[in-house]
Structures are given as C-alpha cells and as structure tokens.
Amino acid sequence: MQAKAPFLIAAVSGRALAASARRAGHAVVVLDFFNDLDTRAFAKRSRACAGPGGFDARLLLQAAETLCPPKACAGLVYGAGFERRPGLLARLARGRRLYGNAPQTLRLVKDPARFFPLLKRLEIPHPETRLTPPSDREGWLLKQAGGAGGGHVVPAAEACRAGRGGYYQRRLNGRCCSALFLADGRGAYLVGFNEQRTADGSHSPSRYLYGGAVSHARLPARIRHEVEAILERLVPEAGLVGLNGLDFMVDEAGQVQVLEVNPRPPATVELYDADCRDSLFEWHLRACDGRLPRGALVRCVQVRAHAIVYAPVPVRVPPRLRWPRWCSDLPRGGLRIPAGAPVCTVHSRGPNPRSAWALAVRRKDVIRSALGAAAA
Incomplete structure (x- = not known):
C-alpha cells in the first residue's frame, strides 16, 4: 500500500500543528525557525529555515522543493511568519493545494490602511487608528503592519518615528482576549475564548510581547454574542477560511474592541486540540473545504494554559537536560540562546483560568532556575 503524501507545514513554530496533524493520522514535513526536538519527533522530515528577521526565502523554498515537492505534497498549511510576506506565501503555495487563507486575504487583513476602514464600514468597533x-x-x-507576537508594539511617546509600515492606535485599558474560530468563507464556528497574557517584563524585550494564554476565558454571554456578530460580518467580507484568531479588548465600559485578525492557525490552537473530537488540524482542512462543525466540538471544559519561557540572560542549553513532560518546543542540548529569545513553552491545566495560569507561572520559574545554572 502506497504511503499517503505528507502535508507541508510552514510556520515560525510548526510543533503544535504537527502534533495536531499526528492526532489526525497525517504525515507532515515541517519548515520553521527552530526545528525543535519535539517538532522533529512529530514530523516525517523537518528543517530550520530562519533568516534575519524572518524566513530565509531561499532556504525555505529550497527545503520545500527537496523535502516536500509539489507532486508529493498533500497540501500546504501555514502558521505565523507570512503576515508581512504574502508574496513568499504565494511562491511556496505554487503547485500545492493551499489549506488556509489566500495571499490576498493576508494583504487585506494585515494592511491597516485597508483593514480598519473595512471594520469602520462594517460598523465593527475598534480603537482609534491612524x-x-x-x-x-x-x-x-505604535504598531508595525503585519507584526505578530506583540514584540513590535511600543508606546508611541517612546518611539522616534513610525518608519515604513508603522501605524498608531489609541491604547485601551481592559481585558486582552482572543477568539479561536473556524471559517469557511461564509460563516464561522467559535471554538473558544482565551485570555491573552504578556511576557514578564523583567525577562522580555517588550512589555507587549506575547507571553501565553489561558483557554475558556470567563466572559459574559453578551460578549460571545457580540463576537459572533462581528465574525458573521467580517468572515465573508475578508474571505477567511480555516483556523483563525480574533484579538480584541473588552474595554472599561465592557465593550468589544477589535485589535486584529490572525488569518492563520494561532498559538491558542493547542489549548483546545486535545479536547476536540478529531483534531483541529483536521477541522482546519475541512473548513477550507467548506465544512464547519455541527454541535459541540470541545468535549472537555478543563482549562488549559501555556506560557512561553524567554531567556532572561544568554544561556547554553545543558546537553543532558531532562525536560519535564509539561514542556514543549524543546531546543537541542548545547544550543546557545540569546537573552530575550524563546527557550520553550510550558503547559498547565486547572479547574479555572486563575489556577491554570498560576501553575504555568510556577513552571516557568522552574525552567528559569534550571537555565540559571547554564548562563552562557
């Protein structure tokens, strides 16, 4: 019996998508920035293709041609890393079935000159943007068009000037949340609401850098209905398909204010994947084919959290470090990691968001302590 062709996954980190694909029985080839130990374990083949500030286009395209050529590729699934480079995505997708948003959709939702006027026309509330x-x-x-992960966000008063691709957005106070959803180009299915957390300021280069998230955010039913109404208007206008994320604030008046759309599977996929029937990778494929779930998708209501551990100082990963089972994105032994760069991800579960996040924070401290003795 001939083996099924693998899917090609390209993302800043492909580990979570690869794990979800494994649950669904799909073979994958992963091209990302890190090629971590657990990514290699989930993938049929994998390679790191990072360059200064993003993907190295030459390395990425060559690796894709060598490891998963179009004639032997079941399809392309991409994650973070293409927000500023839809042209590179189009080149990678050439000859491959693209499971995800088209390059023109990326251009629309990641261009502030087009996206925020679209929100205004659809009467979707959002912070004042210019x-x-x-x-x-x-x-x-001050934010960067196409930026991801929050590291590009700085207080405008502390910045010299915007530079190319910069835009200004009024800062809001409130809860920073996100919605994980599936879309088929016409409608959407909400998978879950999350509360976003920024990285610990003493161990990260930006106060707005993504630090992690907690699933099953406790929000009033009114907020859920408002987000559903927003997606009902936004999905067909933008042509969104597959897994996506909607970042929003619940401001001090209790109103939803849309910050951005992440038009690809976001990091919060892994907060729900293990508790979903089938796998979210499989549902991503189905949604891109025009099929959305019917009825409950998440079988378990246990809250999950993940948190990214950033190196507080330059470190060398101990060669024989025994990673706890609640760690993922595991770097190889001996690797030098600069201060402020991600080391790994820790995971936790709990009966409520507060306890799940508290456990994740404690586990971050355990890893930091282990790394403290390995400062480079």
Whole structure:
C-alpha cells in the first residue's frame, strides 16, 4: 500500500500543528525557525529555515522543493511568519493545494490602511487608528503592519518615528482576549475564548510581547454574542477560511474592541486540540473545504494554559537536560540562546483560568532556575 503524501507545514513554530496533524493520522514535513526536538519527533522530515528577521526565502523554498515537492505534497498549511510576506506565501503555495487563507486575504487583513476602514464600514468597533502620528502621542501605541507576537508594539511617546509600515492606535485599558474560530468563507464556528497574557517584563524585550494564554476565558454571554456578530460580518467580507484568531479588548465600559485578525492557525490552537473530537488540524482542512462543525466540538471544559519561557540572560542549553513532560518546543542540548529569545513553552491545566495560569507561572520559574545554572 502506497504511503499517503505528507502535508507541508510552514510556520515560525510548526510543533503544535504537527502534533495536531499526528492526532489526525497525517504525515507532515515541517519548515520553521527552530526545528525543535519535539517538532522533529512529530514530523516525517523537518528543517530550520530562519533568516534575519524572518524566513530565509531561499532556504525555505529550497527545503520545500527537496523535502516536500509539489507532486508529493498533500497540501500546504501555514502558521505565523507570512503576515508581512504574502508574496513568499504565494511562491511556496505554487503547485500545492493551499489549506488556509489566500495571499490576498493576508494583504487585506494585515494592511491597516485597508483593514480598519473595512471594520469602520462594517460598523465593527475598534480603537482609534491612524497612519500619521497624533499631535500628542501620550496614550497611543505604535504598531508595525503585519507584526505578530506583540514584540513590535511600543508606546508611541517612546518611539522616534513610525518608519515604513508603522501605524498608531489609541491604547485601551481592559481585558486582552482572543477568539479561536473556524471559517469557511461564509460563516464561522467559535471554538473558544482565551485570555491573552504578556511576557514578564523583567525577562522580555517588550512589555507587549506575547507571553501565553489561558483557554475558556470567563466572559459574559453578551460578549460571545457580540463576537459572533462581528465574525458573521467580517468572515465573508475578508474571505477567511480555516483556523483563525480574533484579538480584541473588552474595554472599561465592557465593550468589544477589535485589535486584529490572525488569518492563520494561532498559538491558542493547542489549548483546545486535545479536547476536540478529531483534531483541529483536521477541522482546519475541512473548513477550507467548506465544512464547519455541527454541535459541540470541545468535549472537555478543563482549562488549559501555556506560557512561553524567554531567556532572561544568554544561556547554553545543558546537553543532558531532562525536560519535564509539561514542556514543549524543546531546543537541542548545547544550543546557545540569546537573552530575550524563546527557550520553550510550558503547559498547565486547572479547574479555572486563575489556577491554570498560576501553575504555568510556577513552571516557568522552574525552567528559569534550571537555565540559571547554564548562563552562557
């Protein structure tokens, strides 16, 4: 019996998608920035293709041609890493079935000059946003078009100038949340709500850097209905398909304010995958084919959290470090990791969001202590 062709996964980190594909019985080839130990274990073949500031286009395209050529590829699934480079995505997808949003959709939702006017036209609430600097920058954030992970966000008052691709957004106070959803280009299915957490400021280069998330965020039913109504308007206009994330604030008045759409499987996929019937990788494929779930998708209501451990100082990973079972994205022994770079991800579960996150924080401290003795 001939083996099934593998799917090609390309993302900053492909480990979570590869694990979900494994649950569904799919073979995968992974091209990402790190080629971590557990990514290699989930993948048929894998390779690191990072360059300065993103994918090395030459390495990425060559590795894809060598490890998963179009004629032997079941399809391309991509994650973070293409927000600023839809042209590279189009080149990678050439000859392959693309399971995910088309490059033109990326261009739409990641261009502030197009996305926020679209929100305004659809009467979707969002923070005041502008391409030119306000006269008084206090209370404003400077963001980078196509930025991901929050590391590109800085207080506008502390920035010299926006530079190419920069835009300004009024800072809001409130809860930073996200919605994980499936879309078929016409409608959406909400998988779950999450509360986003920023990285510990003492161990990260940016106060807005993504630090992790907690599933099953406790939000009023009214908020859920508002988000569902937003997706009902936004999905067909943007042509969103597959797994996506909607980042939003619940402001001090209790109103939903949309910050951005992540038009690809976001990091929060792994907070639900183990508790879903089938796997979210499988549902991503189905949604791209126009099929959304009917009825409950998540079977378990236990809260899950994950948190990223950033190196507090330059470290060398101990060659014989025994990683706890609640760690993932495991770097190889001997690897030098610069200060502020991600080391691994820790995971936790609990009866409620507060306890799940508290356990994740304690586990981050355990890893930091282990790394402290290995400072490079």
